[in-house]
Amino acid sequence: MRDNILLSLVVVFVPFSLISVGGGPSILAGIQREAVEVHHWLNAKEFVDLFAIARAVPGPGTMLVTAIGWHVAGWAGALAATLALFVPSSILCYWVVRVWHVHRGKRWHAALERGLAPIGVGLLGAGLISVLRIVDAGWTGFGVTLGAGAVAAYSAGIQPILILLGGATAFLLIYQP
């Protein structure tokens, strides 16, 4: 049973590793669908909570998969999920970097860059919708989301954890008199 869980973590995350164009957040919608709806590794509330935790901790936000792996199968799960997400894309990147400079400035570079960028941005938008759909935080939550977005947009370089702490504090003040 345990081996099966580790195997399914790997089978689910390896393809996402290779398709995360535009960076980690682009696969959020896909991970949410697989982890919550297909495999029931965790419920919607837990998923959104782990998403926030992974964002609060320094390092790539994709460490969300580490949190999911830990949640379903402890140390082995965390390790399997992390390797599944970072090793395939890293190997691909290493290989491309080695051949890339030989073909520097070629037309297909520009085509690849300009063709993939909108897909990456679209995936980011889809990820946004997928977490908005399950966060279940009411109008207060939506207000916090807009406020946090505005702060992040207009104060470049602010630590994400400060914005997250701000959101948490707002909710504590409102719901914990």
Added chain:
Amino acid sequence: MADEEFVNGFTIAQILPGANVANLIIYVGQRLFGPLGAILGVSALLIAPFFMVIGAVVCYQVLKSQHWLAAAMTGASSAAIGLLLAMFISNVRRIGRAWRPLVFVTATVIGVGVFRWPLIAVVAVLAPISIGLAWIEERH
């Protein structure tokens, strides 16, 4: 490493799948120190966050039944979604007003976000078309 070389790496890191920061470290590590540099760089990037994420999740699991934590986590999640929103808006603005990118952004958002079709299938269909059209544009 020259500035131009670094910028080049930055572009590669963003185009390729994988966390941008991890890819950038692979690029720089590989250029300066070879394969070992790339491996050590990515390991160094991930090791501390790996344990920190797990530590945070353990705290979360221990305290999960406390009502105040549930409220605080919902607030933090809402704020984290706000960060995503800001990232999405700045990306859309960077893409500009040309029709092709905007069509593909919209199609991806609708396919994956609204209709909730499998992400990998949507990318497998849209990415080649988008790259093909960009290839044609490059000729002009």
